Amino acid sequence: MTTWLIIAEETVAADGSAAHRQxxxxxxxxxxxxxxxxxxxxxxxxxxxTPDALKGISTVVGRDSDGSYWVLPxxxxxHAACNLRLIEQIRP
Structure with missing residues (x-):
């Protein structure tokens, strides 16, 4: 039985500082x-x-060519973006 995971990769860039990814x-x-x-x-x-970094901000959602989705301001x-994708969970 396969378990799939929906993951969110958030990239946040504050003014003047380096971007960080979660x-x-x-x-x-x-x-x-x-x-x-x-x-x-x-x-x-x-x-x-709605990603944490985009709460309270109007967003748009689009699908990328690889089947993932982008949530963008x-x-x-x-100063944030979120990529939602599906991955297969691998168990030993």
Whole structure:
């Protein structure tokens, strides 16, 4: 049985300082889900996910060519970006 993980990779750049990156598991998608079914779950999460660094800021969501989603500040306002992607959890 495959467990899929929906992860968020947030990049935040404060004014005048170096950007830092934080990766966290948004939620696991377990059960007998195929990759295609897990990608449907990723799409649902992407539509509703608001990264911590973008709370209170108007955002736009777009899908990248690799199937991941970007949550970005609308109109270029803000100093953060979030990439949501699906990965397969590997257990020894």
């Amino acid at each position: 990766v966290k598991v948004v939620r696991p998608v377990n059960g007998k889900k195929t990759r295609e079914e897990a990608l449907v779950e990723l799409h649902k999460v992407a539509r509703s996910h 609308k109109n270029g306002k803000g």
